[in-house]
Amino acid sequence: xxxxxxxxxxxxxxxxxxxxxxxxxxxxxxxxxxxxxxxxxxxxxxxxxxxxxxxxxxxxxxxxxxxxxxxxxxxxxxxxxxxxxxxxxxxxxxxxxxxxxxxxxxxxxxxxxxxxxxxxxxxxxxxxxxxxxxxxxxxxxxxxxxxxxxxxxxxxxxxxxxxxxxxxxxxxxxxxxxxxxxxxxxxxxxxxxx
Amino acid sequence: xxxxxxxxxxxxxxxxxxxxxxxxxxxxxxxxxxxxxxxxxxxxxxxxxxxxxxxxxxxxxxxxxxxxxxxxxxxxxxxxxxxxxxxxxxxxxxxxxxxxxxxxxxxxxxxxxxxxxxxxxxxxxxxxxxxxxxxxxxxxxxxxxxxxxxxxxxxxxxxxxxxxxxxxxxxxxxxxxxxxxxxxxxxxxxxxxx
DNA sequence: GCGCAATATTCAACGGTGCTGAATAAAACC
DNA sequence: GGTTTTATTCAGCACCGTTGAATATTGCGC
Numbered sequence: 530x531x532x533x534x535x536x537x538x539x540x541x542x543x544x545x546x547x548x549x550x551x552x553x554x555x556x557x558x559x560x561x562x563x564x565x566x567x568x569x570x571x572x573x574x575x576x577x578x579x580x581x582x583x584x585x586x587x588x589x590x591x592x593x594x595x596x597x598x599x600x601x602x603x604x605x606x607x608x609x610x611x612x613x614x615x616x617x618x619x620x621x622x623x624x625x626x627x628x629x630x631x632x633x634x635x636x637x638x639x640x641x642x643x644x645x646x647x648x649x650x651x652x653x654x655x656x657x658x659x660x661x662x663x664x665x666x667x668x669x670x671x672x673x674x675x676x677x678x679x680x681x682x683x684x685x686x687x688x689x690x691x692x693x694x695x696x697x698x699x700x701x702x703x704x705x706x707x708x709x710x711x712x713x714x715x716x717x718x719x720x721x722x723x
Numbered sequence: 724x725x726x727x728x729x730x731x732x733x734x735x736x737x738x739x740x741x742x743x744x745x746x747x748x749x750x751x752x753x754x755x756x757x758x759x760x761x762x763x764x765x766x767x768x769x770x771x772x773x774x775x776x777x778x779x780x781x782x783x784x785x786x787x788x789x790x791x792x793x794x795x796x797x798x799x800x801x802x803x804x805x806x807x808x809x810x811x812x813x814x815x816x817x818x819x820x821x822x823x824x825x826x827x828x829x830x831x832x833x834x835x836x837x838x839x840x841x842x843x844x845x846x847x848x849x850x851x852x853x854x855x856x857x858x859x860x861x862x863x864x865x866x867x868x869x870x871x872x873x874x875x876x877x878x879x880x881x882x883x884x885x886x887x888x889x890x891x892x893x894x895x896x897x898x899x900x901x902x903x904x905x906x907x908x909x910x911x912x913x914x915x916x917x
Numbered sequence: 918g919c920g921c922a923a924t925a926t927t928c929a930a931c932g933g934t935g936c937t938g939a940a941t942a943a944a945a946c947c
Numbered sequence: 948g949g950t951t952t953t954a955t956t957c958a959g960c961a962c963c964g965t966t967g968a969a970t971a972t973t974g975c976g977c
Contacts, residue, residue, distance in 0.1 A: 536971020537925040544925080562756075566964060576927050581965055583925090654887040675889050676901040682887070683877015693848040693876070695869045707870045710908035718904045730942025731954040738954080760935060770956050775936055777954090 531576055545583045548573045552580075553594040561591055605657070609664045616664070617712040618705055624681060625701040628689045653682050665716065676715035684708055725770055739777045742767045746774075747788040755785055799851070803858045810858070811906040812899055818875060819895040822883045843884075847876055859910065870909035878902055 538544075551573045555564045566587050570577035584590035608619040662674035684704070687696045699707065732738075745767045749758040760781050764771035778784035798821050802813040856868035878898070881890045893901065 531927070533927075534971075535927045535969070537973065539972070541925095541973080565962085567962085578928080578965080578967095579926065587964065650885050650887050653881070654889070658887075658889065671889070672901055675893075676905055678887070679877050679881050679890055679902060680874055680905050681877075682881040683873050683875075686880040686884075687847070687873050687876040691844050691880075693844050693852075693872070695848070695852065695865070696873055699869075707866055707909075707912070708873060710912045711870055711874050711905035714904035714908035715901075718901070725956070727956075728942075729940070729956045731944065733943070735944080735954095759933080761933085772936075772938095772957080773955065781935065 531574075533574075544573070544575060544579065548575065548580055548583060549590065549594040552590050556591060556594060566590075605660060609660055613665070613717070617709055617716055620661075620677075620681065621684070621705045621708055621712065622701070624684060625704050628685065629701065653678055657681065661716075669718075673716055673718055676718065677712060680708065680712045680715050725768075738767070738769060738773065742769065742774055742777060743784065743788045746784050750785060750788060760784075799854060803854055807859070807911070811903055811910055814855075814871075814875065815878070815899045815902055815906065816895070818878060819898050822879065823895065847872055851875065855910075863912070867910055867912055870912065871906060874902065874906045874909050 548569065552564070552569045555569055555572060558564075566580055567577045569590070570580060580587070580590055584593060605623060608616070608623040611619065658671075658674050658678045661677055662670045665673055684696075687693050688699075688704070689697075742763065746758070746763045749763055749766060752758075760774055761771045763784070764774060774781070774784055778787060798817045802810070802817040805813065852865075852868050852872045855871055856864045859867055878890075881887050882893075882898070883891075
């Protein structure tokens with residue numbers, strides 16, 4: 530079908546890497562469902578069976594070609610220093626700086642894959658929530674951190690993962706202005722009335 | 724293949740409704756991708772071509788059968804009546820009541836594929852955001868509604884779609900208490916300082 | 918160097934997918 | 948009662964992801 534002569538090719542072209550690279554672009558542009566294995570193979574100038582061979586499955590290729598997610602630990606450390614008053618703004622800045630940088634243009638990926646979701650959940654749950662609670666300290670720290678993670682997770686979800694247009698379109702400064710009050714309220718909520 | 728004799732059947736069985744009903748169950752149980760048109764047709768005792776005929780496409784069937792419970796006519800309407808002071812609590816109640824009811828226990832809807840995401844996005848974007856902005860009225864209404872949708876979307880995401888444990892575990896009253904301040908802040912943010 | 922296992926590739930095919938077009942039979946209309 | 952409209956089945960199309968066999972190249976043991 531492609532008639533590049535069967536069998537192993539000459540030299541050692543790193544076809545696997547090329548496939549992953551091409552696949553990443555296509556996945557970002559068309560999403561998971563909208564990208565067929567055959568299209569990836571064609572774009573990489575290769576037979577579609579190769580991707581099953583190298584990556585096991587389309588799912589495997591997807592996971593592997595998008596491993597560049599989502600933590601970048603330094604940004605969070607930086608946000609979790611300084612006064613509590615500016616915490617909300619620093620967190621929002623960290624989030625937008627990090628995510629706005631990862632995807633090149635307009636079309637943020639619709640990230641629906643199971644494993645990716647699991648990874649993201651784990652990050653929110655253990656890393657983010659724990660760190661924020663630790664930083665806040667005092668009684669109710671966990672509860673306030675929970676609310677804050679809810680707000681931040683919401684921002685990430687509605688702006689990047691499943692971008693609803695009005696939110697995705699905001700410039701970072703507007704994000705801070707609009708989500709700031711909610712996040713501050715979450716972080717510094719009064720303790721439970723009794 | 725099913726040999727129920729060709730052509731229109733006797734009586735007027737509301738096959739379309741039955742298909743939608745069966746489809747809803749299957750979609751909720753197995754997600755969009757995991758539910759094939761042929762499976763729906765088989766479960767409804769009908770030829771698979773019928774669903775293209777009645778609903779245009781699998782996507783159409785999905786949208787139609789999910790509308791039956793995502794919108795749940797009136798839940799939102801009810802929240803969008805009364806004083807503005809109680810709005811946040813009413814919205815949070817509506818969300819928890821609606822979503823807590825849809826899936827019984829652990830197996831929350833397997834929402835993680837991009838068609839479902841798209842449907843959900845559409846709901847958030849056109850329905851929810853528009854209605855809230857309309858209710859708020861005045862300048863900045865859209866911006867405040869945007870922030871509110873961000874918070875609500877975050878709640879839905881972190882509690883139902885990709886449940887991170889501490890948030891999913893909250894009883895509804897706690898959800899109101901924890902997310903209330905953030906949502907109120909979003910809804911009633913002061914206008915832009917100048 | 919040579920032989921041979923491991924590896925990388927193409928090709929053909931399989932079962933499954935959503936969907937369409939033709940055939941057909943009941944209902945609805947006039 | 949004849950004709951149009953509607954609801955259904957059936958056969959099949961083009962595509963999907965994946966697999967197994969064939970084949971050519973590399974790289975290692977000796």
